[in-house]
């Protein structure tokens with residue numbers, strides 16, 4: 001069942017990475033996080049920030065050609081990108097089940113390429129590219145499926161610090 005959803009607006013790559021970082025900081029239990037959005041939406045930027053929030057020190061780069069990368073943070077971080085897979089690919093044969101979520105946080109770009117991949121409990125982050133009078137931006141939609149994802153969405157919304165002009169304060173006191 002889908003619970004309350006929310007969105008945040010960003011204007012720069014740094015702001016999107018910052019929201020990812022805030023998410024990464026509050027994660028303490030294994031979770032699957034699916035990222036949806038067109039090419040160049042900012043999915044990898046978001047995962048890069050989230051990995052930082054999870055204490056990953058290594059640089060995070062797109063796993064488009066290798067399908068999966070593993071990083072070591074407070075929890076293991078699994079970063080998938082299924083852009084190059086076709087829907088008739090046999091999920092079992094890929095051998096990824098043990099990571100979904102396994103003992104870590106599994107970020108999955110282009111999860112919709114593999115129907116049946118996602119567990120009943122997961123967080124969907126949908127990044128929408130938009131243009132308005134101020135220029136371009138991204139809308140980050142949080143769609144939680146299940147109880148733990150819902151709690152995480154509530155916590156992240158509370159943790160974000162806004163400036164009085166409505167922009168994100170990406171340098172809060174820690």
Ligand SMILES: Nc1ncnc2c1ncn2[C@@H]1O[C@H](COP(=O)(O)OP(=O)(O)OP(=O)(O)O)[C@@H](O)[C@H]1O
Pocket residue numbers: 010011012013014015016017037038039040041042043044045046062083109137138
């Ligand atoms: N507000 C913003 N948030 C995130 N990225 C932004 C923003 N504004 C501009 N960008 C730019 O958009 C691009 C996002 O690239 P990114 O690789 O994260 O996309 P992606 O969704 O992972 O694409 P792909 O489907 O190809 O993997 C970067 O070049 C980044 O600098």
Ligand SMILES: [Mg+2]
Pocket residue numbers: 043044045062081109
């Ligand atoms: Mg990407």
